[in-house]
Amino acid sequence: MTKPKIYTMSFASVYPHYVKKAERKDRAKEEVDEIIHWLTGYSQEGLEEQLEKQTDFETFFAEAPQMNSSRDQIKGVICGVRVEEIEEPTMREIRYLDKLIDELAKGKKMEKILRKRSKN
Template identity: 65%
Template sequence: MDNSKIYKMPFAKVYPLYIQKAKKKGRTQKEVDEIIFWLTGYNRFSLFQILSNNSDFETFFKYAPKMNPNAAKIKGVVCGVRVEEIEDKLMQDIRYLDKLIDELANGKAMEKILRE
């Protein structure tokens, strides 16, 4: 499967969709940001830079300060594929983020989403 189209998609194009999905279910942008910070190690400033630079997903994850070691605890299905079985590391990271946003939109408590 050719994932290059997803890898080259600007993160700034998808980020508002994550927020929109969360808000439709009564969640907040702050919670979306908290998930991104937890997973990638970005902070408000560095996330703003990524968004301002119109960086793609590949760059977003390549320059993530530190992927959370608990990301391996993320299990489940996104787009019909089990995230823990994805062999391509970049695609797995993208789907981890998708899965966490899905959990947020489905009303899961932040402590559980962040695997605390």
């Protein structure tokens, strides 16, 4: 079975689309970066290095310093598929990121996007 095309695409080629999607909805590039840091554990320097190296999606997620343990709380539909039902791990990670960027563009608060529990 061949790999999905997204696996071999450079993360840097899609990143500007994430930023543009957010900015069209009056959100900031820094918020996109914060989501990526939260999900993958990349520092800002690490993210910039991956962008500069034109790392493909598969490698980007494989080399992620620390995938967030709360990412399994990300639920919902992206591209017509429920993210929590995606079995292939790399595709699930990619769709988690897509879903978080969608939530940002839809105006959700960062605390909700980053699955932070409220302190009651």
